[in-house]
Amino acid sequence: MRKPKIERPEEQQRFENFLRSRQLKLTGERLELVEEVFGQPHHFDADQLHMALKQKSKAISRATVYRTLDLLVQCGLVRKSSLGDQHAHYEAVRSDEHHDHLICLNCDAIIEFYRPDLEALQDQICTEYAFRPMHHSHHIFGLCKACQGRATDDSVLAHRMSQLNT
Amino acid sequence: MRKPKIERPEEQQRFENFLRSRQLKLTGERLELVEEVFGQPHHFDADQLHMALKQKSKAISRATVYRTLDLLVQCGLVRKSSLGDQHAHYEAVRSDEHHDHLICLNCDAIIEFYRPDLEALQDQICTEYAFRPMHHSHHIFGLCKACQGRATDDSVLAHRMSQLNT
DNA sequence: GTTGATGCAAACTATTTGCAGGCAG
DNA sequence: CTGCCTGCAAATAGTTTGCATCAAC
Numbered sequence: 001m002r003k004p005k006i007e008r009p010e011e012q013q014r015f016e017n018f019l020r021s022r023q024l025k026l027t028g029e030r031l032e033l034v035e036e037v038f039g040q041p042h043h044f045d046a047d048q049l050h051m052a053l054k055q056k057s058k059a060i061s062r063a064t065v066y067r068t069l070d071l072l073v074q075c076g077l078v079r080k081s082s083l084g085d086q087h088a089h090y091e092a093v094r095s096d097e098h099h100d101h102l103i104c105l106n107c108d109a110i111i112e113f114y115r116p117d118l119e120a121l122q123d124q125i126c127t128e129y130a131f132r133p134m135h136h137s138h139h140i141f142g143l144c145k146a147c148q149g150r151a152t153d154d155s156v157l158a159h160r161m162s163q164l165n166t
Numbered sequence: 167m168r169k170p171k172i173e174r175p176e177e178q179q180r181f182e183n184f185l186r187s188r189q190l191k192l193t194g195e196r197l198e199l200v201e202e203v204f205g206q207p208h209h210f211d212a213d214q215l216h217m218a219l220k221q222k223s224k225a226i227s228r229a230t231v232y233r234t235l236d237l238l239v240q241c242g243l244v245r246k247s248s249l250g251d252q253h254a255h256y257e258a259v260r261s262d263e264h265h266d267h268l269i270c271l272n273c274d275a276i277i278e279f280y281r282p283d284l285e286a287l288q289d290q291i292c293t294e295y296a297f298r299p300m301h302h303s304h305h306i307f308g309l310c311k312a313c314q315g316r317a318t319d320d321s322v323l324a325h326r327m328s329q330l331n332t
Numbered sequence: 333g334t335t336g337a338t339g340c341a342a343a344c345t346a347t348t349t350g351c352a353g354g355c356a357g
Numbered sequence: 358c359t360g361c362c363t364g365c366a367a368a369t370a371g372t373t374t375g376c377a378t379c380a381a382c
Binding site: 023024025027029030060061062063064067086 | 360361362363364365366371372
């Protein structure tokens with residue numbers, strides 16, 4: 001009883017502190033959104049979030065979804081990225097996750113990996129350039145194991161590559 | 167005289183071959199565009215290209231600019247990327263350049279670097295995941311040497327980070 | 333001639349913003 | 358109460374597309 005299993009107050013708490021520090025308000029919509037964001041699979045987009053809430057009869061306007069995602073990114077709870085599509089993708093930043101991505105151009109699989117040696121190399125490069133890193137993005141596009149065997153339509157691949165927003 | 171300094175027929179040639187291989191036509195507009203692309207500074211966007219041509223009284227419709235850039239990306243002469251802005255950036259792929267970027271969130275400087283050891287590490291990671299890499303993107307955002315000294319507006323930086331399309 | 337290319341304008345998509353009324357602090 | 362928030366709809370921005378005409382092969 002002393003330490004009840006805390007669901008995910010950590011995120012809520014961080015968001016709350018962030019809002020207070022900026023004299024912003026803790027509204028019901030914002031709480032719903034934080035909760036839903038951390039209930040989503042790793043990668044989602046603004047519309048998926050909007051839909052998910054609508055289905056739970058907790059409709060929140062798209063404008064508010066965007067406005068809140070922006071706040072969440074600013075406070076570091078969410079990461080924004082566009083993995084080649086023309087619209088932004090988001091992902092909740094859980095604990096101390098810090099990973100890069102392998103993205104299959106054929107089946108869209110996203111393989112996440114974390115390599116301390118790669119991180120170290122990056123830091124070294126930054127040091128050499130006297131650059132202070134604050135954020136990084138590392139995506140490798142290609143064919144996953146499964147899709148290397150399968151027949152792939154080269155023209156489709158070529159088109160996908162041309163559409164990459166790297 | 168034996169080997170006249172070749173301006174940039176290499177790119178033109180590659181594009182020409184690419185077009186022929188797909189039974190596409192080599193039009194005046196397409197040639198103008200290839201030339202202008204390779205005359206642009208490293209990073210440019212569709213509109214800059216469109217404007218540049220307009221000023222040389224060689225106006226080509228935006229639609230054609232986009233359509234041609236798409237072809238150039240497909241044939242590998244141009245790389246597409248969105249370095250945090252909401253619109254795509256492009257860069258001509260010169261010779262064997264292959265680099266990653268350090269991007270300053272304060273002054274927008276783009277520092278390019280190439281590290282064979284980083285490339286090697288990437289290849290090793292792909293091998294471990296049985297992934298066949300075809301393209302990659304690696305961006306590190308932060309503050310360049312000069313901007314670390316300068317006073318920076320934290321709220322502006324926070325906003326810039328939140329707008330990153332990584 | 334046949335087939336693809338261009339320009340124009342309209343269509344689209346993702347995202348942002350102005351505004352009037354509503355609610356947290 | 359004051360000021361930030363919300364939803365709505367209209368506005369943007371970048372990019373794509375349909376169509377009639379035109380040029381490359």
